[in-house]
Amino acid sequence: MTAAVEARTPPAGARRPAGRRVADHGAWFLVLPALVPVLLLSVGPLLYGIGLAFTDAQSGRTSATRWIGALNFRDLLHDTLFWESFRIGLVWAAGVTVPQFLLALGLALLLNADLRLRGLARALAIVPWAMPEVVVGIMWRLVYNPDAGVLNETLRDLGLGTGRDWLSGLATALPAVIVVGVWAGLPQTTVALLAGLQNVPRELHEAAAVDGAGAWRRFRTVTWPALRPVALAITALNLIWNLNSFALVYVLTNGGPGGKTRLPMLFAYEEAFRYGQFGYAAAMGCVLVAVVAVLLAVFLAGRLRGGEEA
Amino acid sequence: MRPRRAARAGQYAALLGYLLFLAFPLLWLLSTALKSPRELGGPHPTWIPRHPTLANVRQAFAEQPLAHAALNSLLVALCTAVVAVLLATPTAYVMARHRSRLTRAATGWVVVSQAFPFVLVIIPLFLVLKNLRLVDSLTGLVLVYVVWALPFALWMLTGHVRAVPAELEEAAAVDGAGRLRTLVSVTAPLLAPGIAATALFAFVTAWNEFFFALVLLKSPERQTLPVILTHFIGAEGVADLGPLAAAAFLATLPSVAVFALVQRRITGGLLAGAVKS
Numbered sequence: 001m002t003a004a005v006e007a008r009t010p011p012a013g014a015r016r017p018a019g020r021r022v023a024d025h026g027a028w029f030l031v032l033p034a035l036v037p038v039l040l041l042s043v044g045p046l047l048y049g050i051g052l053a054f055t056d057a058q059s060g061r062t063s064a065t066r067w068i069g070a071l072n073f074r075d076l077l078h079d080t081l082f083w084e085s086f087r088i089g090l091v092w093a094a095g096v097t098v099p100q101f102l103l104a105l106g107l108a109l110l111l112n113a114d115l116r117l118r119g120l121a122r123a124l125a126i127v128p129w130a131m132p133e134v135v136v137g138i139m140w141r142l143v144y145n146p147d148a149g150v151l152n153e154t155l156r157d158l159g160l161g162t163g164r165d166w167l168s169g170l171a172t173a174l175p176a177v178i179v180v181g182v183w184a185g186l187p188q189t190t191v192a193l194l195a196g197l198q199n200v201p202r203e204l205h206e207a208a209a210v211d212g213a214g215a216w217r218r219f220r221t222v223t224w225p226a227l228r229p230v231a232l233a234i235t236a237l238n239l240i241w242n243l244n245s246f247a248l249v250y251v252l253t254n255g256g257p258g259g260k261t262r263l264p265m266l267f268a269y270e271e272a273f274r275y276g277q278f279g280y281a282a283a284m285g286c287v288l289v290a291v292v293a294v295l296l297a298v299f300l301a302g303r304l305r306g307g308e309e310a
Numbered sequence: 311m312r313p314r315r316a317a318r319a320g321q322y323a324a325l326l327g328y329l330l331f332l333a334f335p336l337l338w339l340l341s342t343a344l345k346s347p348r349e350l351g352g353p354h355p356t357w358i359p360r361h362p363t364l365a366n367v368r369q370a371f372a373e374q375p376l377a378h379a380a381l382n383s384l385l386v387a388l389c390t391a392v393v394a395v396l397l398a399t400p401t402a403y404v405m406a407r408h409r410s411r412l413t414r415a416a417t418g419w420v421v422v423s424q425a426f427p428f429v430l431v432i433i434p435l436f437l438v439l440k441n442l443r444l445v446d447s448l449t450g451l452v453l454v455y456v457v458w459a460l461p462f463a464l465w466m467l468t469g470h471v472r473a474v475p476a477e478l479e480e481a482a483a484v485d486g487a488g489r490l491r492t493l494v495s496v497t498a499p500l501l502a503p504g505i506a507a508t509a510l511f512a513f514v515t516a517w518n519e520f521f522f523a524l525v526l527l528k529s530p531e532r533q534t535l536p537v538i539l540t541h542f543i544g545a546e547g548v549a550d551l552g553p554l555a556a557a558a559f560l561a562t563l564p565s566v567a568v569f570a571l572v573q574r575r576i577t578g579g580l581l582a583g584a585v586k587s
Contacts (some may be wrong), residue, residue, distance in 0.1 A: 001450040043419075046426060048434035057437075103328075107344050110325050117325060123570075124332045130569030132518035134536040138543075138558040148355050148551055150338045156354075183335065215317070237424065244427045247520040251540060268429040272527055278433050285430030292425050 052282040059276030072283035080309040081259070082267060082284065088292075089264040091174065092249075096181035101235050103182065104189035109223075111190070112197045129187035137251025140180045141167065167253050173260045177252050184248060185241070196230025197223070200229055236299060240292055264288055343555035350551050367560070370542075370553035376560075378531060379538040381519055386448055386534060390455040390516040391509040393461045397456065399505060402467030403497075407476065417468075419462040428521055436525060446528045454522050459512045466511065470504025473496075481485075507572040514565045535561045 015140065053072055057065045076082055107125070111118055141147050144166040152163025166176040200223050208218045246265040249255065255262035255270075264284065272281035342350070344362040349355075370376060377501040405413040417481070435454055436445065446449030474497055520536040527533045530541075539561060578587040 013463060044433050045434035045438065048438075049430040052433060106324065107328050110321060110328070113321060115321060115325060117322075117329070121325060121329055121332075124329060126569060127336060128332065128516060129317050129565055130518075130566045132520070132536050132539075132565060134518075134520050134539050135558045135562050138539065138554060141336050141543075142342050142551060142555055143335050143338055145551070147353075148342065148350050150334070150355065150357070153355050183331070186332070246428065247536070250520075250524075251543070265429060268427070269521075269525075272429065272433055278437070281429060282433050285427050285433070288427045289425065289430060292427075296425070 006223045049282050050286055052279055053286045054283075055279045057278040057282075059273075059278060061276075065279075068279070072280050073287075075280065076283055076287060082264075084259065085262045085264050085267040086287075088174065088260070088262060089243060092178060092181065092245075092261075092263055093239055095174075095178040096185065096242045097235060097238045100185050100189050100238060101231070104186055104193055105231075107186070107190045108193035108197055109219075121222055123189055125187045127187075128184055131184075133184065133247035135249050136180065136184050137248050140183075141252060144176060155301050160304070168257050170257055170260055173253055173257055177249050177261050180248060180252060181242065181245070185238060189238060192230055192234040193227065195238055199230070200226040232300070238298070239295065243288065243292055339555055339559055342551055345552060345558045347550075347552055366552035366556035369550070370557040370560075373550070373553055374538050374557070375530060375543055376535070376538060376557055379533055379535045380561075382448060382532060383452070383535040386451055386455065386512045387516040389452045390459055391513040392454045393452065394512045395460040395467075395505055395509045395542050398460055398463040398467050398508070399501075402464050403471050406468045406471035410565065418462070418464050423461045432525055433521060445526055446532060448527075448532060451523060451526050451534075454526065455512075455516045455519065458519075459515060459524070461513075463508050463512055466508045467504060470501060470508070473504070474500045510572045514569050517565050517568075 054067060054069060055065050056068050056071075070124065103209055107121070111121060111125075131139075143151055146163060146165040149163075151166065155161060155163045164172065166172045204222050205218060208222050213221070244265060246269065249261055249263055250266060250269075253261045255266045265288075268281045268284040268288075271277045271284065341357055341359060343366055344364070345355075345359045346361055346363050346365065349360055363432075401416065405416055432454075435457075437449045439445045439453070442450070444453065478496055478500070479492050482496045483489075487495070518536065519534075520540075523534045523537050524540075527537060530538075539557055542550060542557060
């Protein structure tokens with residue numbers, strides 16, 4: 001310990017690299033308490049999970065689990081229910097992420113402008129973020145409720161028909177849960193973008209305004225380049241989170257009606273913990289990881305290239 | 311000046327639209343929670359309950375073991391927050407102060423870990439916890455939550471450590487303070503708000519979490535608040551709306567209160583972790 005301190009005191013020029021090298025020995029001692037549980041409990045299970053995908057592991061089975069190679073994946077390939085669920089998952093993820101980003105960008109720009117009511121909007125924008133997802137689901141069930149819900153009552157008041165059962169309709173269920181997804185994720189995205197807006201150089205903005213650049217031009221040439229890294233990061237994260245989401249839709253529809261809102265996570269959950277097919281569910285998880293990885297790679301590559309052209 | 315005023319008006323209209331969109335479900339939840347069963351059964355629901363009542367709260371506590379579930383949630387969230395921060399703080403300190411292959415790998419892991427679907431992690435964890443006889447136990451749940459909270463806690467805390475200037479520590483060393491003394495009397499006080507914010511954030515995420523609790527907890531007397539809340543919704547999706555709304559509203563209060571307290575710091579921590587890496 002004292003060696004590290006002494007290494008820091010020598011004259012300015014050589015000080016830093018030397019101090020760092022010596023301190024690295026102490027670093028192991030400090031990192032280990034956190035690293036051991038992280039390895040034991042998160043890297044370990046993950047590798048174990050990937051391994052399970054190649055076995056016929058089931059819950060409550062007495063005979064030993066066998067290694068079955070890629071059989072689970074071959075079965076998945078022909079599982080039309082899974083691919084339907086997968087398609088729904090992609091529609092959901094894109095349907096939530098894109099409007100979420102556009103709405104959040106609008107709100108962030110408004111909150112960044114010098115408006116009254118800004119404090120109220122900021123405070124209000126925090127609430128959906130802090131709420132348990134289960135409560136968000138319950139709350140929107142009350143909004144969508146065919147008899148006691150505010151949505152149908154408003155439609156009736158406006159003379160737009162008698163309303164409907166949004167969450168049980170084959171055509172309306174998925175759009176209805178997507179709206180809830182957008183609502184629930186809006187605050188987080190807004191706060192991230194708002195933070196990103198603090199990187200926008202104010203002088204540059206003013207200079208552009210003096211030079212007669214319109215609002216759209218100022219946004220494109222000054223705001224967007226500074227905001228882009230944050231926008232990119234939060235959109236990628238949103239895409240991943242939305243693909244992996246579970247609680248919201250579990251509470252809203254539990255995957256119904258007729259599997260129209262059965263996201264991949266709900267499907268895998270049922271497969272694993274209702275039917276006990278651990279190996280098969282793990283294979284689904286692997287496919288999801290692979291898709292997330294490919295999506296991200298394509299997305300990031302495309303966005304980075306787009307940036308160079310601009 | 312005319313187009314400028316038109317733009318202002320447009321901005322206010324848009325902001326008002328956002329306020330309505332964000333607020334209306336919350337107000338409807340509150341409104342439903344205050345309505346009597348008779349009013350909820352009748353036609354034409356109104357925003358303001360005609361005969362506001364708190365009977366739903368009593369009813370909710372009678373229908374489900376809410377108080378006990380809240381106690382479980384509190385216990386789990388507190389343990390998660392404390393353990394996650396105790397484990398993450400030393401690592402975050404090293405990750406922020408010393409760049410080596412190890413700390414870079416840890417940072418990479420923090421980012422990558424966000425991409426894995428829970429289901430791929432929960433099946434093996436379930437099997438492991440079952441062997442340890444920790445399924446259907448709050449200890450097992452805390453263990454899972456700590457693992458799950460660690461990457462984010464590391465991320466936030468690394469940002470907060472970076473915000474404490476290393477020059478201060480060096481100055482203390484020059485003045486003859488030992489390494490431990492420096493950490494205790496210089497770094498710790500400056501880091502304390504960041505640690506508190508991280509702990510509170512871990513608390514809120516654990517309080518709100520549903521999926522792992524659903525999978526791991528089977529006995530009703532061990533279940534946490536979000537799981538108990540779903541019991542209000544019957545098998546056919548029919549629910550006793552009043553008590554459901556009242557219980558949901560009450561379950562939200564602690565997380566919103568805690569979150570409001572630390573929101574500014576969380577944003578700051580996120581940014582610090584993200585920008586200066």
